[in-house]
Amino acid sequence: MPSAPPASLTALLAGPDRPGLVAHTANWIFERGGNILHADQHRDGDANVFFQRVEWVPAAKHDPAAEAAAFQDYAAQKLGMTARVMASTARPRVAIFASKAGHCFHDLILRFRSGEMRGELACVIANHDDLALSAEHYGLRFFLIPVSPKNKAAVEKRQLKILREQGIGLVVLARYMQILSPEFLAQCGVPIINIHHSFLPAFAGAKPYHQAHARGVKIIGATAHYVTPILDDGPIIAQDVSHVSHRHDVDDLQRFGRDLEKVVLAQAVRWHLENRIIVNGNKTMVFD
Amino acid sequence: MPSAPPASLTALLAGPDRPGLVAHTANWIFERGGNILHADQHRDGDANVFFQRVEWVPAAKHDPAAEAAAFQDYAAQKLGMTARVMASTARPRVAIFASKAGHCFHDLILRFRSGEMRGELACVIANHDDLALSAEHYGLRFFLIPVSPKNKAAVEKRQLKILREQGIGLVVLARYMQILSPEFLAQCGVPIINIHHSFLPAFAGAKPYHQAHARGVKIIGATAHYVTPILDDGPIIAQDVSHVSHRHDVDDLQRFGRDLEKVVLAQAVRWHLENRIIVNGNKTMVFD
Amino acid sequence: MPSAPPASLTALLAGPDRPGLVAHTANWIFERGGNILHADQHRDGDANVFFQRVEWVPAAKHDPAAEAAAFQDYAAQKLGMTARVMASTARPRVAIFASKAGHCFHDLILRFRSGEMRGELACVIANHDDLALSAEHYGLRFFLIPVSPKNKAAVEKRQLKILREQGIGLVVLARYMQILSPEFLAQCGVPIINIHHSFLPAFAGAKPYHQAHARGVKIIGATAHYVTPILDDGPIIAQDVSHVSHRHDVDDLQRFGRDLEKVVLAQAVRWHLENRIIVNGNKTMVFD
């Protein structure tokens, strides 16, 4: 294992397109002694919007946090752009929402433990206790909050309180199976990534593997997306598929699907934590 | 190149499930001196229906056509099953319906010419003349039948006449871009395979690549299916997909899509001509 | 969840090809009141060998174990074929050999716990203690047997003793990283499945991801195979691949590779435990 690379800053920029934006940001970084590691950009020609992801190592003499703030100021005041800057050493705190199914739950946690993810698992919030013992083994706080049609508002209030107390920066719905209310989404204040067990926009809603089997498709899929108030309609981050045939029953589709869900959800979470995703309307740009 | 294998018969059977069906068909073939090359079966447990594809070399003393008829009789009278039997030497005549786009048109024809397909290309029916010269080069009859909202009924009448006169056994819509009327479908009498340029059931209808781009999906697809009176809803035969990203515009999606469409349509046509597909309700079984 | 299907028997047959084999086995099953669920066969034309996998529900009046033995006798004496028959209720005991890396270890165990696998995890044998606590959490016996160049023979002797005492029917090398001696293989007596972290036959031997990176390939892979005395040369069971680019360093390849290794190894183990694999020379037939 080589020595760790120096801490870097990654900025995601978005704003009205105009000539010289690449030069301006590169110059700012160069003149302050920084060294660009990666830079990637995209233009939405229809909307005339420019997007960039740039990663650089700031000069050792600058404090990274101050440098990040300085870049944000520069982007806002001189370029008219919003910038989200994150240090490579940052480890946002992540909450997993789960229910009974354990495949995404275990997969995510094992990836965090193996160092694949630039985040820190803070806690698990679940409406069933099936995964409580495992969470304990992993050393994770486990909040059991059963949900019924009657107590939904109280449940969400308690969930929001936990998110705030735990200082959560990202919520991951690891097959949580409950629809979050628009009120929850409005007050949550941090991004929420969900895994839907179909190849969206096909088979939105409930029981997608049953829908897929009934339709006789030859490929099934899974979709990770940011959650918005419209069910299964948020910006798509990652998708993957498996070939199936008439020989496979719904159980088989679910088994294949679990493997897809694990990989697709983990990829989306990793990209988010590495500050690689910009949401543009109802679409994402992933600078991978 | 080794010597050609002996001519074989392939039966597709369907009917109510009951014990002994595998034994009965295998015995019938064995007792008449035949040798089974492949056998595959499937049960639809919900509907209690049994399906089988069996391929065998009949004894040399039997005429293959008579043997095929005898098997059909046996299946109907002793097993209560329908059987579609086809000789490996049969070469159904195929009509291609095309419009302006040439990619599936050329791809299909080149595959027939290279010997990949167990069929004989009979003619091309097109509503534009863009592909007329190429059809001529390939030595294929080309029927130019322009379509307008007003003449649709007359056009379909003429198309049906050509199909009958040419002894067509399979129609392939190679990006024909016109919707065939329920009347045409009712009178056509032969299967029709269409290629839809999306991953059905997502993005049915017109301009699927535009729909896919607008939705921001990360994977696009193509779907080959049998045509039924409900648009883009027929039994799916084959599907394939490509990964895409925000970097790809609609033109890119269309270019990737052309490669998908060619491969998926060719696969569906090949499977059909090799008597590998049974339609069960709105789903297919492909015995590949 | 529907009620469990009745117990079935699955036979893997292999022997000289001759007419009527499909009929003979189907008849034997039918006449004893059994009902065939699936049957699949393959001919190796060059070697004139016939292979079949047939799964059936025996009549309730017959003891499944006796029926399995009767089928084996019939195949051997009347058809001249070897048959390996396994009941769907059988749960072979499985030993995992591991080292430091945990990804395949956790993945396999979680799949056994979720009911995906028709086997019973018996124990873990490891040459490092990194996974000891996890094994304990999973309730698995963990045998720590450190390996050095000097103690290899003694180590293998002890491993073989454990396999016998534990009644192991399958050994899975979950990134064990040690080469098993020909003596071990000769005395082991049960199949061993290994996961190799490359797309064999490319990059056999050590550090395949480094080899792949140095060669500049655009796709990496993983291969599950039965272990034979020749390193990385045994019959291939399953393979899968991921696209990579110049942007990915060796660490990235290893990360992608871990996901491939987990899925490919699990698939091979599942197929083996469902009695779906026949080894024919240095190749496998997988009746999936």
Added chain:
Amino acid sequence: MPSAPPASLTALLAGPDRPGLVAHTANWIFERGGNILHADQHRDGDANVFFQRVEWVPAAKHDPAAEAAAFQDYAAQKLGMTARVMASTARPRVAIFASKAGHCFHDLILRFRSGEMRGELACVIANHDDLALSAEHYGLRFFLIPVSPKNKAAVEKRQLKILREQGIGLVVLARYMQILSPEFLAQCGVPIINIHHSFLPAFAGAKPYHQAHARGVKIIGATAHYVTPILDDGPIIAQDVSHVSHRHDVDDLQRFGRDLEKVVLAQAVRWHLENRIIVNGNKTMVFD
């Protein structure tokens, strides 16, 4: 179809890494009134080399050819880097080398005709006449130059003469099946792209599908690479794969392989003509 985008220039830069390179090139372009459309870069950390692909629209007042030359000068003199600059309007002349097999030949030509490729097909050089009539239909010059062990030197001399006379900028070996001598490669002076019908480095050399079938692999592939004096060892540009099983014989592998070869070769040729590939030692960077 929207109006054509303005002509752009694309530069591929390579040279020793040092701070400020992104800023320097972006500034040069900005200060001369250009507008960057895309920019992508890569560092080879081991060798401390920096690579960049940058595409920009030069100011209307500048002649694109002069601007390209000016950029090359700037890169060489101020940055110590080599730059290969190409206008989006350039259409390098391409020669196809073919033999008997037509699949890559037809596929490439149809793609050039459909406008997918930024190049101009100049001629076909073949050692058999199987494709002569088709070349004529496509309106392409066809040079029939039979090859025997005795006349190889004379053949290559004639081929080189044609390449020079035709002003060829890229040679594509579309299943040419002949090994080009080191002398030919030394004198050719333009890049040569070959399609190898295996997943290199597995199964280099002759009859790869036979090798793959004999080894019992579960995935086959195709590889497009630049030709170097070492057989099948040049820098890999693109690869793709298909899953296969024991049911597929060598003919099936060849059929699947043809589809892979077409797509992989076309992709490599397209990337080359769009100035997206930098060769770095024996590896490629593809800025797609």
